[in-house]
Amino acid sequence: MADIGADFDTRFSACPACDAAPLAERIAGRAGADRGDVILSLPTAHCAACITDVERALIAHPGVRAARVNLSLRRVAIEAPGLSADDLIPLLDRIGYPAHELDPAALTATTADRQGRDILMRIGVSGFAMMNIMILSVAVWSGADAATRDMFHWISGAIALPTVAFAGQPFFASAWRALRARRLGMDVPISLALILTSAISVFETVHSGPHAYFDGVVMLCFFLLVGRYLDYRTRAVARSAAEELTALEVPRAIALVDGVETPVAVVDLAPADLILIRPGARVPADGVIETGSSDIDRSLLTGESVPVAVGPGEMLSAGEVNLTGPLTLRVTAAGRDSALARLTALVAAAESARGRYTSVADRASRAYAPVVHLLALASLAGWLLTTGDARLALNVAAAVLIITCPCALGLAVPAVVTAASGRLFRRGLLIKDGTALERLADCDTVVFDKTGTLTMGTPQVVTLDGLDARARAVALTLARASGHPLSRALAAALDGTAPADVSDLREVPGFGVEGTWQGRPVRLGRGDWTGAAADDVAAAPGGATWLGLDGAALRVDFTDRLRPGAAACVAGLKARGLRVMLLSGDGPAAVADIARRLGIAEWRAQATPQDKAAAVADLAGQGARVLMVGDGLNDTAALAGAHASISPASALDAARVASDMVLMGVDLAPVAEAVGVARSAARRIRENFALSILYNIVAVPFAVAGLATPLMAALAMSLSSVSVTLNALRVR
Amino acid sequence: MEVLVFLIPVSLGLGGLGLLAFLWALRNRQYEDPKGDAERILSTEWDDRPRPGKPGSDGPQ
Numbered sequence: 175m176a177d178i179g180a181d182f183d184t185r186f187s188a189c190p191a192c193d194a195a196p197l198a199e200r201i202a203g204r205a206g207a208d209r210g211d212v213i214l215s216l217p218t219a220h221c222a223a224c225i226t227d228v229e230r231a232l233i234a235h236p237g238v239r240a241a242r243v244n245l246s247l248r249r250v251a252i253e254a255p256g257l258s259a260d261d262l263i264p265l266l267d268r269i270g271y272p273a274h275e276l277d278p279a280a281l282t283a284t285t286a287d288r289q290g291r292d293i294l295m296r297i298g299v300s301g302f303a304m305m306n307i308m309i310l311s312v313a314v315w316s317g318a319d320a321a322t323r324d325m326f327h328w329i330s331g332a333i334a335l336p337t338v339a340f341a342g343q344p345f346f347a348s349a350w351r352a353l354r355a356r357r358l359g360m361d362v363p364i365s366l367a368l369i370l371t372s373a374i375s376v377f378e379t380v381h382s383g384p385h386a387y388f389d390g391v392v393m394l395c396f397f398l399l400v401g402r403y404l405d406y407r408t409r410a411v412a413r414s415a416a417e418e419l420t421a422l423e424v425p426r427a428i429a430l431v432d433g434v435e436t437p438v439a440v441v442d443l444a445p446a447d448l449i450l451i452r453p454g455a456r457v458p459a460d461g462v463i464e465t466g467s468s469d470i471d472r473s474l475l476t477g478e479s480v481p482v483a484v485g486p487g488e489m490l491s492a493g494e495v496n497l498t499g500p501l502t503l504r505v506t507a508a509g510r511d512s513a514l515a516r517l518t519a520l521v522a523a524a525e526s527a528r529g530r531y532t533s534v535a536d537r538a539s540r541a542y543a544p545v546v547h548l549l550a551l552a553s554l555a556g557w558l559l560t561t562g563d564a565r566l567a568l569n570v571a572a573a574v575l576i577i578t579c580p581c582a583l584g585l586a587v588p589a590v591v592t593a594a595s596g597r598l599f600r601r602g603l604l605i606k607d608g609t610a611l612e613r614l615a616d617c618d619t620v621v622f623d624k625t626g627t628l629t630m631g632t633p634q635v636v637t638l639d640g641l642d643a644r645a646r647a648v649a650l651t652l653a654r655a656s657g658h659p660l661s662r663a664l665a666a667a668l669d670g671t672a673p674a675d676v677s678d679l680r681e682v683p684g685f686g687v688e689g690t691w692q693g694r695p696v697r698l699g700r701g702d703w704t705g706a707a708a709d710d711v712a713a714a715p716g717g718a719t720w721l722g723l724d725g726a727a728l729r730v731d732f733t734d735r736l737r738p739g740a741a742a743c744v745a746g747l748k749a750r751g752l753r754v755m756l757l758s759g760d761g762p763a764a765v766a767d768i769a770r771r772l773g774i775a776e777w778r779a780q781a782t783p784q785d786k787a788a789a790v791a792d793l794a795g796q797g798a799r800v801l802m803v804g805d806g807l808n809d810t811a812a813l814a815g816a817h818a819s820i821s822p823a824s825a826l827d828a829a830r831v832a833s834d835m836v837l838m839g840v841d842l843a844p845v846a847e848a849v850g851v852a853r854s855a856a857r858r859i860r861e862n863f864a865l866s867i868l869y870n871i872v873a874v875p876f877a878v879a880g881l882a883t884p885l886m887a888a889l890a891m892s893l894s895s896v897s898v899t900l901n902a903l904r905v906r
Numbered sequence: 907m908e909v910l911v912f913l914i915p916v917s918l919g920l921g922g923l924g925l926l927a928f929l930w931a932l933r934n935r936q937y938e939d940p941k942g943d944a945e946r947i948l949s950t951e952w953d954d955r956p957r958p959g960k961p962g963s964d965g966p967q
Contacts, residue, residue, distance in 0.1 A: 225942060225945060226951050245939060245945055246938070246942055294932055295929060298929060305921060310914075
């Protein structure tokens with residue numbers, strides 16, 4: 175946990191993007207850039223046809239040398255020198271595959287990942303040794319004796335000892351680390367069992383004894399390595415997901431140095447610098463507008479769904495998006511001092527408040543190790559005292575160690591987590607933290623953010639009834655001339671209408687679009703600019719635009735579009751008995767409307783980031799386990815402070831870093847399903863522990879009584895491991 | 907029982923062969939995309955002729 179904490183510290187230091195960018199750029203320059211590799215995540219790819227479609231579409235594009243889909247990771251690696259992800263993403267969008275850019279540096283780290291292959295190799299070696307020793311052991315169990323048995327023991331030993339020395343290394347290394355830190359982990363009893371049992375078996379073989387545990391030792395190695403590998407896989411997926419999501423959006427700004435546009439890195443900006451912000455760009459630093467006017471999208475910072483018009487002299491904060499006109503900005507605070515950085519500092523505070531969660535596996539191994547050691551030691555002492563036979567006493571102690579060894583315990587959690595996260599991954603949910611599933615299963619309250627989470631953050635026309643055919647044609651032409659979100663939504667709604675012939679089209683940033691139609695001026699935009707009555711302007715809380723035509727202003731109302739699956743998600747969560755709440759930074763009218771459409775009874779509007787974090791902390795104080803679902807920077811502190819958290823892939827990177835799970839697709843329905851899967855997984859984990867403890871309760875008395883045979887050890891071990899794995903696969 | 911002199915080395919040798927095959931597959935990165943490889947066999951792309959390009963390099967890794 176400590177290193178994860180350190181990781182968060184560096185990420186949240188002040189401005190996550192500023193910290194990551196130079197590093198990512200450096201790595202990309204070294205590894206990826208010269209080969210021109212682009213890596214995209216493909217959350218919806220799932221079949222052979224998807225592979226063919228994506229690869230064919232990419233290779234057909236000029237400049238693409240090669241493209242290969244990795245379906246297990248849902249990624250496509252593209253070799254295309256000179257092309258960037260921005261050129262390729264629309265290509266895939268057109269054939270119906272949404273794609274997100276990934277950091278090539280993160281992928282280089284994953285492919286170069288030797289650790290996974292190293293464990294796989296050890297599994298292969300111990301599996302080979304296990305099978306061969308098992309064949310020889312069958313002869314011994316079925317009654318081979320004297321010279322034959324000794325020969326089989328010798329051959330088994332010759333295979334088993336090098337195998338244990340090689341395949342057991344991860345356990346020895348980890349046990350050594352634990353001992354040096356004066357702790358007893360799960361690996362100390364494992365290593366002790368491996369070493370003591372191997373030694374006793376060699377001793378028995380030399381003295382022609384009847385019992386040698388070579389088969390048991392190697393089998394123990396094999397099953398434990400499988401558990402270790404599953405655990406590693408889950409963690410690697412989580413880690414690469416976290417890396418993946420810190421998208422390589424190298425933040426750049428255009429500085430005006432003596433009137434000349436010069437691209438600079440955002441980290442190099444200083445107060446009093448003059449920067450140019452083009453329409454569509456994100457504001458890189460806090461500042462005051464010097465010249466120009468435009469509309470600003472603040473939804474990621476405040477949750478407001480309607481863009482705000484701004485002009486010279488007004489303050490902008492880093493993270494806002496400029497929509498319509500170019501602006502020049504005098505920087506007042508950059509990097510660590512900006513509003514964005516102050517918000518991320520809130521996150522760091524909330525993160526430490528969540529505290530350290532101890533997983534079921536940790537608690538189990540903490541209770542388990544001392545019991546095993548005491549049991550083995552007690553049987554050694556007991557047999558030594560009663561019989562005085564050191565060889566017999568050591569044999570019994572070795573048998574106790576190998577039978578109690580946590581084969582099934584080592585598999586109990588990783589097998590369930592792998593099965594459950596694989597299932598959620600197929601539904602488009604990435605799990606970033608190993609204990610996230612367990613925490614999600616505990617949750618009894620869900621807090622949603624509105625803009626960008628329950629809604630798409632894109633407006634939708636309520637009705638076109640106010641416009642006649644003539645007005646529609648004019649509105650379409652005017653709307654097509656603007657990049658403002660409301661105009662785009664209107665143009666989409668009017669698709670299919672024949673556009674009117676409007677001349678002298680001109681966008682007035684911050685106001686709207688105007689032109690000349692049949693010799694008369696026409697306008698589309700703000701109410702006061704198009705000539706709408708003041709009370710009409712006040713009556714449009716959810717966002718509206720006006721068409722000024724022939725002296726009249728016609729109002730078009732907009733509403734925020736619901737995210738697909740939002741209704742199903744809320745209904746599913748309620749059906750599972752969770753309390754659903756809505757906390758938004760948007761105005762009361764818009765929030766009430768969404769709450770009513772989704773059937774959410776408890777909602778709050780105009781909540782600041784601090785309010786959200788405080789509300790989550792309050793709920794936790796009342797004993798509720800909160801699942802926070804949000805995407806904006808204003809949700810980040812609440813995401814970090816909640817018991818478990820989910821954010822959509824469209825969220826700001828700070829929000830994705832702060833949350834445990836990330837929704838890769840657009841559909842929100844998997845959130846409700848995830849709660850179900852997590853609860854089922856938690857149940858299977860408990861069942862698995864019960865199963866392996868049951869096996870121990872049955873087998874340990876035999877071992878302590880000195881009645882255990884290598885056959886029994888092998889049976890108990892394989893039966894418990896197989897039943898635990900099968901139970902894990904029942905996760906639904 | 908003399909037959910064991912042959913049988914045991916033969917069985918160990920065969921097992922070792924399997925182990926070597928596994929290690930070879932591992933080194934060839936054949937475990938990087940098990941799901942994709944399972945699906946790729948269903949694709950009719952390149953059924954008529956082999957994919958052009960250097961053998962063993964089909965795209966960026």
